[in-house]
Amino acid sequence: MHCVREITKDLYWVGGNDRRITMFENIHPLKDGVSYNSYLLLDKKTVLFDTVDWTIVRQFVENVEYVLDGRTLDYLVINHMEPDHAAAIEEVLLRYPKAKVISTEKGFYLMHQFGFHIDPANQITVKEGDKQNFGKHEIVFVEAPMVHWPEAMVSFDTTNGVLFSADAFGSFKALNGAMFNDEVDFDKDWIDEARRYYTNIVGKYGPHVQHLLGKAPVDQIKFICPLHGPV
Ligand SMILES: [Fe+2]
Ligand SMILES: [Fe+2]
Structure with a gap:
């Protein structure tokens, strides 16, 4: 049974939630679960941004299939290789074997180390500032090393102002x-968990975050699509 949300024209959330998890990374207690966000762009080409944790892969593949509505997947962009987002890469490629995978050099290195078998002919290695056009949408890739893993990058859709921020x-x-921060009372219901996430997961890499923010075209960003929590 699919469960998806439209983010903006041609872009859909196809992730899911894990409410049974009690410890994130087996360290950080979770009392209200966590979401694993993945996004699917329907353009002349179809593009999936990151995958999900293995715990919700059944929901995820049903979501992807529903939004594709008979189309195949042309591209899979991997912004971050931590298993809560990368676990389903091989599952996606089993279902859509012709999909080309876009990631950083370190991202592919980690895929290799994790034992993922990806046809070299389907690998597109990108670096800082590289662009890829999928039809109406042009995506620019921005390296985000140590936010909070070495291979991390973010992807920015220059057509609609969507930042896929890993x-x-x-x-x-x-x-x-609720999917958007204006559908929730963020300051009342989310700020504590958002702070706790930043402090525990990303915060020790504060200088790297500052460096990334310094590169951001802040005036052009209309949506921030993170891998956990609301847009
Ligand atoms: Fe991560
Ligand atoms: Fe994560």
């Missing part, structure tokens, strides 16, 4: 039907 701007806590 773990940056993420938060603990499952999404309970």
